[in-house]
Amino acid sequence: MRTARLRNVRPVLWAGWAALATGAVLCVLGWYGISGERYAERQLPYLASCTVPGAALIIAAAVLLAHGGNALAAARVEELYGLLVAADPEDAASADGTAAAPVAVGGDLLMVPGGTLWHRADCPLVAGKPEALPVDSRVLAGGDLAPCPICEPTASDDPPDDPPDVAPDDSSSGAAG
Structure with a gap:
């Protein structure tokens, strides 16, 4: 169960990290190209070809990483829930092979x-x-x-009302002696 879900999550996480790295490289290249140009009309090609796509990749990476993180957390919650409700008789057996006695029966x-x-x-x-x-x-x-x-x-x-642990004291009944 866990490996099937994680096989779907890990490619999303890897794609997110790859998009983040590629976007960062494109932004750095765009900045480097723009910094060498004095006139705005010569800076526009660097903005269009590097910086804007780099920023778009960084945003896409943030979305992918957030989705992958949520899916990974959901997979872990499902795994823990599966462990919590798994009630196989084999799981109740102790290490020496004897079955554990039930704690209580019925509606206790x-x-x-x-x-x-x-x-x-x-x-x-x-x-x-x-x-x-x-x-x-x-x-x-x-x-x-x-x-x-x-x-x-x-x-x-609910269990039936238990009798009080202490018996009532007869000396406090108000009888004067």
């Missing part, structure tokens, strides 16, 4: 400690990460985490 929601997003368990950003933890509903309610833009967990995926 996960988060990475220190992260800013919450994900579904099958999200490629957290799948196979041992540090991924189940999302606490209190964290979601607090607004500390945003939904992942890749797996797009919905509100219906």
Whole structure:
């Protein structure tokens, strides 16, 4: 995938650099020819034959290099996206040949400690990460985490409310002793 896209981008970049070099040489030749002539009518042929085409080549080179740079960046983004969403079972196998155990199953929601997003368990950003933890509903309610833009967990995926960690204290019930 990467080499096919780059084969289309590299000739554009090379053409841009060649046009830039040729345009610069033509501009220098035109300047050199004009600088040796005292009268304007003798300078016009140098302008018409060297300087104007040289400037046009420099502008064309800028367009080609900008287009080639954007296409190269797009190719890199596509490659990274392909790596991100590739979920082949062979990729999940560890180096010793054993398959990695899934972190969570079903509609579980996960988060990475220190992260800013919450994900579904099958999200490629957290799948196979041992540090991924189940999302606490209190964290979601607090607004500390945003939904992942890749797996797009919905509100219906929210985990049920967890019971409070601390039991209520009976001594604060207002009974005087």
